[in-house]
Amino acid sequence: MMGSRPQTLTGLVDSPIGLASFMLDHDAASLAMITRAFDGVTEGLSRDDVLDNITLFWLTKTAVSASRLYAENTSSFFAVKGVKLPVAVSVFPDELYQAPKSWARQAYPNLIHYNKLPKGGHFAAWEQPALLVDEVRTGFRPLR
Structure with a gap:
């Protein structure tokens, strides 16, 4: 979504509900895990962890800047890079x-x-x- 429709990033600072829905809908596996956390089944994340993370992005107004990498990236994330460092x-x-x-x-x-x-x-x-x-x-x- 961010790469193909970067204008939607402005919604991340308009509403805490908009920010929360965006963060919760990252990918299917994460959404399923977060849903289970809200149902009381913790797997490394609690309901408070999720709400704390959303609150941190909301209060610091950093959702857009944190997301810009996805919107501005022009190379493949999964292409072989040939990194020679350990x-x-x-x-x-x-x-x-x-x-x-x-x-x-x-x-x-x-x-x-x-x-x-x-x-x-x-x-x-x-x-x-x-x-x-x-x-x-x-x-x-x-x-x-």
Whole structure:
């Protein structure tokens, strides 16, 4: 939506309800998880986590600036980049794109860690912070 209809971004600062609906409708897996959180089933996110996140964007008026990357990006998010720095890749099952190891090796010739995780999605740092911290520590331990 942001890339094809960037003018809709102005709705993010017009109404807290508009902002909330936009943030909740990011992708099907995230929406399902957030719906379960509002039904009382927490999977790394609580109802308060979701409301806190929406409130943070609303009070700081940063929804549009945070979304501009999607509207202004002209290159493919999933194209092989050939990054030569040491890279660790963690694949979360509910992510929009689950990078195969073969793609990760091609995109990152200096791939030092690759792992598929049991849970988490597009907002892994928010949804599964403990798993992400473990991945960062494990992934970059060889660089110590």
